Amino acid sequence: MAYNWNWEVFLQPSVTGDDTYLGWLLTGLKWTVSLSLSAWVIALVLGTIVGVLRTVPNRWLSGLATAYVELFRNIPLLVQLFIWYFVLPELLPPALGDAFKQSHPLWQQFFSAMVCLGLFTSARVAEQVRSGINSLPRGQKAAGLAMGFTLPQVYRHVLMPMAYRIILPPLTSEFLNIFKNSAVATTIGLIELSRQAQQLVDYTAQPYEAFIAVTVLYVLINVTVMFLMRRLEEKVRVPGFIGGK
Amino acid sequence: MYEFDWSSIPGAIPLLANGLLITLEVTLTAIVVGIVWGTILAIARLGSNPVLSRLAAAYVNLFRSVPLVMVILWFYLIVPQGLKAIFGNDIGDIRLTSALVAFALFEAAYYSEIIRAGIQSVSKGQIAAGLALGFTPGQTMRLVVLPQAFRNMTPLLLTQAIILFQDTSLVYVIGLSDFFGTAYKVGDRDGRLVELLLFAGAVYFVICFSASLLVKRLQARFAK
Amino acid sequence: MKLLPAVLTAAVAAAFLTTPAVAQESATLKKIKDTGSITLGHRESSIPFSYYDDKQQVIGYAYELQRKIVDAVKAELKLDKVDVKLMPVTSANRITLVQNGTVDIECGSTTNNTERQKQVAFSNTFFVIGTKLMVKKTSGIKDFPDLAGKNVVTTAGTTSERLLRRMNEEKQMKMNIISAKDHGESFLTLETGRAVAFMMDDALLYGEIAKAKRPADWEVVGTAQSKEAYGCMLRKDDAGFKKVVDAAIAQAQTSGEADKIYAKWFMNPIPPKGLNLNMPMSDEMKELHKAPNDRAYE
Structure with a gap:
């Protein structure tokens, strides 16, 4: 059966009259990007804290941090998302759970997906942070302490600045992953890019155009992020050290 | 407070076990095909033929920049005619076939990057030595480089397998009843979604956590 | 041979x-x-x-x-x-x-x-x-105009989804429309309180009630928006x-x-x-x- 290509379909107003189909795509892009960026902030902050805790000389703290990482790394992202979205509101005190469930659906979907993606990725970031810190020569920490810094100060001024630079490449790939993983939010109905791809198939009956357009947008996101992270790597490079060439 | 009722789980064990078999089928197929196809891609990428090398790089980069959800949907909604042309009309459950193909092709891109790094970790001297012994380049790759490369990257390949095992839950988007899909359906059917989702999470955790402990032990032994 | x-x-x-x-x-x-x-x-x-x-x-x-x-x-x-x-x-x-x-x-x-x-x-x-609404009996919702500004669920890809969206556009009802994957998930959304009404074909709504934990809690209301x-x-x-x-x-x-x-x-x-x-x-x-x-x- 010959396929009727029709790229102009994106310029047509949607049958529901709220926008053009191109507008639907851009809405999807907007949600994908804002979900990924806000989850990334959570992942960086929590991942740094947990990663640092895994390296501190306190069995309880490091044990707790290890448990956190193992928990979020060993349950599939989709299952975690459903637990955040379907299970948690039922376990909250009824008043709080109902308030959440009666809020704007988009907000519920976005909030669940953001927290889920953020925590899921934070466990991975924590592993990178830990290996970054562990890869530094032990003398650095000793030197910092000998100079009279407190342990938090040693982390803040000596260890972390180097560790971050070392783990920048793996962090870049985690950052890229978060954009890809954000597509999982389609399962709870958030109108991000891959959801819009499915809606476009349903509404326009032009499946190839819809899927190609959305795939291209994901590739573009990927290329843009890689470009920006390369620039960042060049900028923070310490001459004579790893990555400094 | 929410009142838990776990009573629908025991009766659903046979259904859930069936689902787990589907999960394992997708995982194992993707591992085997992914590693074989990934090795070919890695060798093509590192090889001297510029066209093959570019094609392999384009394949890997494309699959690595698109979400797995999209890849699964591509193979389910968009290309079944192609699949039918290849496998014939009698391919049974199109959802399973398209999931198997999607996962295998997708994982190959990730495995190929691991394998490429593994090949590059073998020192150049080894290749020179192999060639000096009179091996052809193909023989050198097969008999000298790959055995060492695979030994070096086994832990990484296994870790990727655990991630893959978790990712197979995404077949939910095409309605295939893997372990997670079955748990969801049972929960929906009995109005006990909360319990079933928590149960599914616990099962995944136990399996993946044990597997990752095994990988760690293996890694320690390799490091010796 | x-x-x-x-x-x-x-x-x-x-x-x-x-x-x-x-x-x-x-x-x-x-x-x-x-x-x-x-x-x-x-x-x-x-x-x-x-x-x-x-x-x-x-x-x-x-x-x-x-x-x-x-x-x-x-x-x-x-x-x-x-x-x-x-x-x-x-x-x-x-x-x-x-x-x-x-x-x-x-x-x-x-x-x-x-x-x-x-x-x-x-x-x-x-x-x-005919396309109608399923609501909780105690909700006080009787017909479509009562839905203004509320969370309403329907199933993705159905005629009801299109009708709801069009209603939002033409009558500026400001409903928050949730599009669920299947009728089962739509009803779950209604049952857990995420939406106040579920718009769907009347026969299907009666079917969902037959599946509910407490069938007596639910009713089908509203003027049919379309005959299909x-x-x-x-x-x-x-x-x-x-x-x-x-x-x-x-x-x-x-x-x-x-x-x-x-x-x-x-x-x-x-x-x-x-x-x-x-x-x-x-x-x-x-x-x-x-x-x-x-x-x-x-």
Whole structure:
């Protein structure tokens, strides 16, 4: 059966009259990007804290941090998302759970997906942070302490600045992953890019155009992020050290 | 407070076990095909033929920049005619076939990057030595480089397998009843979604956590 | 082994000779004959039309008609047995899956309308519904205007989804529309309090109530926003297949068989909970059974 290509379909107003189909795509892009960026902030902050805790000389703290990482790394992202979205509101005190469930659906979907993606990725970031810190020569920490810094100060001024630079490449790939993983939010109905791809198939009956357009947008996101992270790597490079060439 | 009722789980064990078999089928197929196809891609990428090398790089980069959800949907909604042309009309459950193909092709891109790094970790001297012994380049790759490369990257390949095992839950988007899909359906059917989702999470955790402990032990032994 | 080619040739020749004329012009019938199998698209939670019972077996009013159609196809092609494959579809992917050849015929709860006729063909109508609302009895919601500013759920890819969105656009009702994956998930959304109303075809709403934990808590309200005809979906431009399917449905309707199936699913207790939907036949349905047709309402 010959396929009727029709790229102009994106310029047509949607049958529901709220926008053009191109507008639907851009809405999807907007949600994908804002979900990924806000989850990334959570992942960086929590991942740094947990990663640092895994390296501190306190069995309880490091044990707790290890448990956190193992928990979020060993349950599939989709299952975690459903637990955040379907299970948690039922376990909250009824008043709080109902308030959440009666809020704007988009907000519920976005909030669940953001927290889920953020925590899921934070466990991975924590592993990178830990290996970054562990890869530094032990003398650095000793030197910092000998100079009279407190342990938090040693982390803040000596260890972390180097560790971050070392783990920048793996962090870049985690950052890229978060954009890809954000597509999982389609399962709870958030109108991000891959959801819009499915809606476009349903509404326009032009499946190839819809899927190609959305795939291209994901590739573009990927290329843009890689470009920006390369620039960042060049900028923070310490001459004579790893990555400094 | 929410009142838990776990009573629908025991009766659903046979259904859930069936689902787990589907999960394992997708995982194992993707591992085997992914590693074989990934090795070919890695060798093509590192090889001297510029066209093959570019094609392999384009394949890997494309699959690595698109979400797995999209890849699964591509193979389910968009290309079944192609699949039918290849496998014939009698391919049974199109959802399973398209999931198997999607996962295998997708994982190959990730495995190929691991394998490429593994090949590059073998020192150049080894290749020179192999060639000096009179091996052809193909023989050198097969008999000298790959055995060492695979030994070096086994832990990484296994870790990727655990991630893959978790990712197979995404077949939910095409309605295939893997372990997670079955748990969801049972929960929906009995109005006990909360319990079933928590149960599914616990099962995944136990399996993946044990597997990752095994990988760690293996890694320690390799490091010796 | 020279015998084998000879036997094959004879078999092929015989196949050609016995193939009815209609199979020649229908791609779908030819495929069924060649492969000996047919793939039926069904729903997972379109109660009471097409859904899983608690043993994951497909049952329902539309499914029974679908099996009648399979029998008719078998008779038409003079096949002893046809391998029946079942493929669950959702509202959002059913049209694509019929178009791309994954399923040969879908019977469930699909409305025949002119918009969809551009993409697929429809069989004779087998049911007529109106789109209404399911709400909690205590909610105080009586009709569509009460929904302004509220969370409303419907199933993705249905005519109700389009109607709701259009209502939002034209009447500026500022409803927050949640599009769930399937009717089961839509009802879950309503039941857990995420939405105050579930808009869907009335028969399906009664079906969902039959599944609810406390059926007495729910009711179906509102002025029907549209009248819609359900048909089985087929690929376009396959007159030969459509003729067989239409005849099978018309035969069931005029012979009184469809009345019996109707009574079984709408006037008697049905799985999974053994609840009776108590939906007497509407005038439209009676008329349809007297004069089978494939007309869309819009």
